[in-house]
Amino acid sequence: MLERPKLADKAIIAKLQSEFELLAPTLEFLPIGNDARAWSFRVETAAGEYFLKLRRGAPKLASLIVPRHLRSCGVNNVVAPIPAISGRLHARLEDFALMLYPYIQGESEWAMALTAAQWREWGAIMRSIHDAPAPAELVQDVPREVFAVKWLEKIERVEEILSRGAYDGEVADAVGKIWRAKSDVIELARSRYLSLGRRMEKKSPDFVLCHADIHTANIIIDDAGALHIVDWDETLLAPKERDLMFFINDGRSVDTTDAFLAGYGHRSVDLLGLAYYKYDWVIQELGDYGERVFLADGLGRDELALAQREFARLFAADDVIDRAHRAYANLLASESEADAIRG
Incomplete structure (x- = not known):
């Protein structure tokens, strides 16, 4: 989505701290994507960067377990969610699901040509x-x-x-x-x-x-x-x-x-x-x-x-x-x- 979700940053940060044990995270909203039910953030901590996806409503279970399965099969190009401390692949905040991923520094193929x-x-x-x-x-x-x-x-x-x-x-x-x-x-x-x-x-x-x-x-x-x-x-x-x-x-x-x-x-x-x-x-x-x-x-x-x-x-x-x-x-x-x- 191009516009921020109706959630306070401090509530998102508190959830990241409690569910994923991220220390002193800061958020940067990313106005990207064409999904009317999803929002993206870059999360910065002293230990590194993460990509946070918020989705209104329940998460799509397959979207979480399939990439984890593919990585277990050796397909390491797949970006899979990071488990919360509970072991679940998402956290809940009001009517939103929060999914945390590694942050990939780079460009989409949309923006640059492949060789x-x-x-x-x-x-x-x-x-x-x-x-x-x-x-x-x-x-x-x-x-x-x-x-x-x-x-x-x-x-x-x-x-x-x-x-x-x-x-x-x-x-x-x-x-x-x-x-x-x-x-x-x-x-x-x-x-x-x-x-x-x-x-x-x-x-x-x-x-x-x-x-x-x-x-x-x-x-x-x-x-x-x-x-x-x-x-x-x-x-x-x-x-x-x-x-x-x-x-x-x-x-x-x-x-x-x-x-x-x-x-x-x-x-x-x-x-x-x-x-x-x-x-x-x-x-x-x-x-x-x-x-x-x-x-x-x-x-x-x-x-x-x-x-x-x-x-x-x-x-x-x-x-x-x-x-x-x-x-x-x-x-x-x-x-x-x-x-x-x-x-």
């Missing part, structure tokens, strides 16, 4: 995550992918509000105009999302542990050039294409994709899964920004302005909708070629 060698390394890291075992005691607490259902209810609620004109404000007016102007595009994305989801469900692909939100802001390059994966809030069991869709046909150069796949091991990529997840991301973005503008309460001016900008950008050339359409065209071309070979 070819780093992209190969990144591919190898993703392969190690997808190959990691998922024991039964872990699986029971990790969500499983359910195809073609996410965010649809939110989109329907937004469209019902738009049809009644039951909204006001500059941002809502601007987003409403775009939504109406792009209604055919939105309906096509929803239709393809549903049809591809039915095909995925029928296909019953193998599931692996996925980060599920591995975009450029969640890849941190430290000052020594090492790669780190942060923000496991959306982790789930899903086909590997749930993660690979962020690296394949996602606006990157062919050389970059080739380097990533060389590190990953050139396993076959399911074009059906890739197309499905490209549209899954479109539907998620439509639902998320629609919820923020038309359904959520208490968002500040900066957050609403960000939602408006990001919503408008979805329809830009080579953004997520454009990429989903290209993935769908690639799928159709591949299936047509396969039919020609068989026939």
